[in-house]
Amino acid sequence: MTSQTHDTASASAFAELDAYRALEAKQQPSWPDPAAVAAASAELATQPPLVFAGEADQLRERLAAAARGEAFLLQGGDCAETFEAATADKIRDRVKTLLQMAVVLTYGASMPVIKVGRMAGQFAKPRSSDTETREGVTLPAFRGDIVNGYDFTPESRTADPSRLVRGYHVSASTLNLIRAFTQGGFADLRQVHAWNQGFVSNPANQRYESLAAEIDRALKFMDACGVESAALSQTEFYVSHEALLLDYERPLVRVDSRTGDLYDTSAHMLWIGERTRQLDGAHVEFLSHVRNPIAVKLGPTSTVDDALRLIDKLDPEREPGRLTFVTRMGAGKIRDVLPGLLEGVRDAGATPLWVTDPMHGNGLTTATGYKTRRFDDVMDELLGFFEAHREAGTIPGGIHVELTGDDVTECLGGSENIDEEALATRYESLCDPRLNHRQSLELAFLVAEELKRLGR
Numbered sequence: 325m326t327s328q329t330h331d332t333a334s335a336s337a338f339a340e341l342d343a344y345r346a347l348e349a350k351q352q353p354s355w356p357d358p359a360a361v362a363a364a365s366a367e368l369a370t371q372p373p374l375v376f377a378g379e380a381d382q383l384r385e386r387l388a389a390a391a392r393g394e395a396f397l398l399q400g401g402d403c404a405e406t407f408e409a410a411t412a413d414k415i416r417d418r419v420k421t422l423l424q425m426a427v428v429l430t431y432g433a434s435m436p437v438i439k440v441g442r443m444a445g446q447f448a449k450p451r452s453s454d455t456e457t458r459e460g461v462t463l464p465a466f467r468g469d470i471v472n473g474y475d476f477t478p479e480s481r482t483a484d485p486s487r488l489v490r491g492y493h494v495s496a497s498t499l500n501l502i503r504a505f506t507q508g509g510f511a512d513l514r515q516v517h518a519w520n521q522g523f524v525s526n527p528a529n530q531r532y533e534s535l536a537a538e539i540d541r542a543l544k545f546m547d548a549c550g551v552e553s554a555a556l557s558q559t560e561f562y563v564s565h566e567a568l569l570l571d572y573e574r575p576l577v578r579v580d581s582r583t584g585d586l587y588d589t590s591a592h593m594l595w596i597g598e599r600t601r602q603l604d605g606a607h608v609e610f611l612s613h614v615r616n617p618i619a620v621k622l623g624p625t626s627t628v629d630d631a632l633r634l635i636d637k638l639d640p641e642r643e644p645g646r647l648t649f650v651t652r653m654g655a656g657k658i659r660d661v662l663p664g665l666l667e668g669v670r671d672a673g674a675t676p677l678w679v680t681d682p683m684h685g686n687g688l689t690t691a692t693g694y695k696t697r698r699f700d701d702v703m704d705e706l707l708g709f710f711e712a713h714r715e716a717g718t719i720p721g722g723i724h725v726e727l728t729g730d731d732v733t734e735c736l737g738g739s740e741n742i743d744e745e746a747l748a749t750r751y752e753s754l755c756d757p758r759l760n761h762r763q764s765l766e767l768a769f770l771v772a773e774e775l776k777r778l779g780r
């Protein structure tokens with residue numbers, strides 16, 4: 325193609341993308357100053373992409389393997405990242421937690437684990453209510469650091485478009501550190517013990533320690549045999565977030581110079597949330613025009629028809645790895661709802677990647693006002709997910725969890741038995757409750773058992 329025909333082709337691709345502008349976009353902030361939003365978007369449009377299109381393609385291939393049952397997706401991180409918590413220590417501890425979980429899963433299941441952080445861009449939050457009332461004062465709800473501040477004052481809660489640009493820069497520095505850790509030796513499998521250090525000693529990381537010792541012995545054996553593999557010293561690590569805030573996502577859509585295709589370069593993988601997955605809505609339209617791997621959350625009211633129409637819109641070619649469904653049904657509903665959904669999609673001949681989010685259908689608020697989840701409900705939804713797939717003969721391809729490497733007390737239960745009273749001691753999340761480091765490892769051991777049972 326000459327450069328002129330290339331320009332014409334990308335102009336028409338952008339025109340198709342912009343069809344979303346005529347559709348309803350739910351869960352967007354009301355920015356008080358539209359000119360300032362336009363200026364922030366224009367600034368973002370001049371910034372370099374955060375990811376390379378070829379990386380997104382590689383992830384799509386990995387996800388295709390997971391949809392075939394030859395790999396397993398581990399996607400996790402904060403509910404809402406914050407600018408303040410984008411520190412070296414906190415990013416390192418989240419990466420370490422995901423690496424540890426991946427080792428538990430890989431070793432348990434003898435299967436490659438695809439590591440995808442809810443990191444480097446997971447800043448925008450959909451809310452149940454547009455406003456929050458405290459002691460008779462009503463203000464706009466907190467919609468994530470990329471929109472407004474958490475402090476309960478009118479100034480802080482006013483949507484501020486300069487946060488869009490700051491969100492980009494915090495994402496860039498977070499991603500930079502993730503790349504440094506995962507490619508610069510920190511993720512070397514010979515560091516399997518080191519990832520466990522610095523966390524409060526507990527039964528889950530003691531169990532991890534003995535698994536790490538087995539891995540060490542296996543590595544020494546391989547060394548002694550002269551087996552060398554670059555795969556041991558580096559790991560692929562991808563980033564993802566909910567593509568919620570279209571004023572942030574749109575300026576980061578770029579043309580892949582290799583193919584002329586559009587990619588949303590804010591992350592490798594993007595998902596559409598339960599609240600914004602309307603077929604005639606802006607989010608579905610927008611993501612139908614970019615080539616990244618896309619996920620859609622499916623809550624308990626989802627029908628087979630919803631799923632099939634999403635497939636037709638987002639993955640008309642039924643390209644392996646393009647589309648992931650993340651089901652978040654709730655422990656009490658998954659066994660009733662999921663088998664029928666799996667069967668309907670299976671009978672239509674489609675093979676999306678099926679992943680469970682055992683967190684978002686299991687929220688509750690305590691009498692003292694803490695948003696929390698019971699670890700037992702999370703575990704129960706996980707088991708229900710594996711059961712439903714056994715029933716339908718389909719492939720349980722991954723998990724999507726809200727977690728942190730920090731020693732927080734946000735979810736009830738787990739082996740340290742966090743109770744309602746303990747929630748107050750280290751509750752740090754600005755949105756949903758996350759599994760702490762120990763609960764995350766416990767969950768990984770349970771999933772590893774289920775994967776072993778599958779005997780893949």
Ligand SMILES: O=C[C@H](O)[C@H](O)COP(=O)(O)O
Nearest residue numbers: 403449450451452453755756
């Ligand atoms: O992360 C998910 C949603 O943003 C969150 O669950 C909404 O919480 P809310 O019901 O407190 O608004």
Ligand SMILES: C=C(OP(=O)(O)O)C(=O)O
Nearest residue numbers: 403597598599621652684
């Ligand atoms: C908002 C989220 O989930 P859902 O769309 O499933 O409610 C989330 O993943 O933080």
Ligand SMILES: [Mn+2]
Nearest residue numbers: 403726755756
């Ligand atoms: Mn959440």
